[in-house]
Amino acid sequence: xxxxxxxxxxxxxxxxxxxxxxxxxxxxxxxxxxxxxxxxxxxxxxxxxxxxxxxxxxxxxxxxxxxxxxxxxxxxxxxxxxxxxxxxxxxxxxxxxxxxxxxxxxxxxxxxxxxxxxxxxxxxxxxxxxxxxxxxx
Amino acid sequence: xxxxxxxxxxxxxxxxxxxxxxxxxxxxxxxxxxxxxxxxxxxxxxxxxxxxxxxxxxxxxxxxxxxxxxxxxxxxxxxxxxxxxxxxxxxxxxxxxxxxxxxxxxxxxxxxxxxxxxxxxxxxxxxxxxxxxxxxxxxxxxxxxxxxxxxxxxxxxxxxxxxxxxxxxxxxxxxxxxxxxxxxxxxxxxxxxxxxxxxxxxxxxxxxxxxxxxxxxxxxxxxxxxxxxxxxxxxxxxxxxxxxxxxxxxxxxxxxxxxxxxxxxxxxxxxxxxxxxxxxxxxxxxxxxxxxxxxxxxxxxxxxxxxxxx
Numbered sequence: 001x002x003x004x005x006x007x008x009x010x011x012x013x014x015x016x017x018x019x020x021x022x023x024x025x026x027x028x029x030x031x032x033x034x035x036x037x038x039x040x041x042x043x044x045x046x047x048x049x050x051x052x053x054x055x056x057x058x059x060x061x062x063x064x065x066x067x068x069x070x071x072x073x074x075x076x077x078x079x080x081x082x083x084x085x086x087x088x089x090x091x092x093x094x095x096x097x098x099x100x101x102x103x104x105x106x107x108x109x110x111x112x113x114x115x116x117x118x119x120x121x122x123x124x125x126x127x128x129x130x131x132x133x134x135x136x137x
Numbered sequence: 138x139x140x141x142x143x144x145x146x147x148x149x150x151x152x153x154x155x156x157x158x159x160x161x162x163x164x165x166x167x168x169x170x171x172x173x174x175x176x177x178x179x180x181x182x183x184x185x186x187x188x189x190x191x192x193x194x195x196x197x198x199x200x201x202x203x204x205x206x207x208x209x210x211x212x213x214x215x216x217x218x219x220x221x222x223x224x225x226x227x228x229x230x231x232x233x234x235x236x237x238x239x240x241x242x243x244x245x246x247x248x249x250x251x252x253x254x255x256x257x258x259x260x261x262x263x264x265x266x267x268x269x270x271x272x273x274x275x276x277x278x279x280x281x282x283x284x285x286x287x288x289x290x291x292x293x294x295x296x297x298x299x300x301x302x303x304x305x306x307x308x309x310x311x312x313x314x315x316x317x318x319x320x321x322x323x324x325x326x327x328x329x330x331x332x333x334x335x336x337x338x339x340x341x342x343x344x345x346x347x348x349x350x351x352x353x354x355x356x357x358x359x360x361x362x363x364x365x366x367x368x369x370x371x372x373x374x375x376x377x378x379x380x381x382x383x384x385x386x387x388x389x390x391x392x393x394x395x396x397x398x399x400x401x402x403x404x405x406x407x408x409x410x411x412x413x414x415x416x417x418x419x420x421x422x423x424x425x426x427x428x429x430x431x432x433x434x435x436x437x438x439x440x441x442x443x444x445x446x447x
Contacts, residue, residue, distance in 0.1 A: 058440065059441065060441055061201075063154075063400050064154055065400050065401015066401050118346070124345045125328050
């Protein structure tokens with residue numbers, strides 16, 4: 001039940017409602033490694049991963065802007081805060097491809113790390129990379 | 138040297154995903170002074186020791202990143218001259234009439250080789266810095282300097298592919314100087330280029346990124362290392378995500394903390410550095426001393442600093 005970014009206010013409200021009520025722990029399982037962590041209700045997934053010292057994705061901006069903490073939700077429900085459309089498209093979001101920093105688990109979840117490699121395996125400054133032509137246009 | 142062409146980076150317009158959270162960040166936590174709001178929620182800020190009515194603009198959007206950067210130039214004749222120089226260099230310019238941007242004179246807009254929209258303007262309404270222009274004293278009244286005690290918007294670092302071309306445009310068209318460059322130690326390809334139109338180690342810089350039109354950070358000047366620590370304390374108090382710091386850059390020698398706004402746009406607060414003159418030799422760093430160039434207390438390469446952009 002991923003919510004659209006436009007409903008971030010609703011998502012935020014529901015987070016607060018959960019936080020105000022009885023806190024619950026949910027179990028997050030990463031399908032590739034089999035690692036699992038507990039997440040307290042109302043806590044963003046990435047924040048819980050940092051606290052647990054288990055982060056199969058990189059920690060980046062923590063605000064939905066950079067995209068490096070991308071994961072695919074295999075199973076489970078969550079609410080989502082706004083994520084930059086330049087990193088997570090509407091189709092991505094519909095397919096459960098989200099940013100760990102912006103989702104608030106609402107149940108136990110199964111997750112697949114989907115780290116964003118912006119350099120696509122290349123090394124900056126080396127041949128076969130970005131062009132470095134200079135001079136007059 | 139006297140500054141008679143491009144004066145400074147006078148405005149950045151940053152896209153934010155949640156305008157209320159962004160106002161809390163830039164207004165309350167950074168302590169920028171709100172000077173206006175637009176109908177769509179766009180909000181305008183100045184830093185305390187800036188005279189122009191705004192330097193930081195935040196605009197609600199579904200994408201983080203930067204809409205444009207804008208440089209203030211000396212006067213309207215300079216604006217006309219630099220427009221001509223851009224076109225002579227082969228850059229298409231767009232004319233924006235006065236008032237199209239609030240409280241601003243006409244602007245000349247163009248797109249950098251790295252995909253960033255860049256503007257020049259000669260006039261923006263001035264509202265002062267909290268002190269009179271006559272017998273000003275030295276500090277404004279209590280409450281004018283707030284939050285992280287940010288003095289002014291200082292520079293920005295933009296990410297894109299052909300950073301050499303953006304670097305060269307600023308040098309050849311606007312007369313900026315190359316102050317420092319970080320190069321790959323084998324290929325000598327530029328990984329980050331720093332250029333100045335003033336006595337500062339940089340007024341704008343470019344970092345190699347696989348995608349164009351990216352924002353690495355906008356940077357704010359603080360008065361002292363004490364204020365840098367004060368800013369860091371506020372980041373802890375308000376759970377502002379810190380990317381790295383406090384530390385000191387090798388490049389530019391600034392003492393720095395990098396952190397993120399609630400939409401993932403990187404901000405920097407910094408203090409110190411050196412005074413640049415145009416007869417300084419460009420300082421060249423390379424990746425054999427990558428860590429020293431980046432963060433010189435520990436000489437560490439911070440992965441997120443290289444691949445986290447908005």
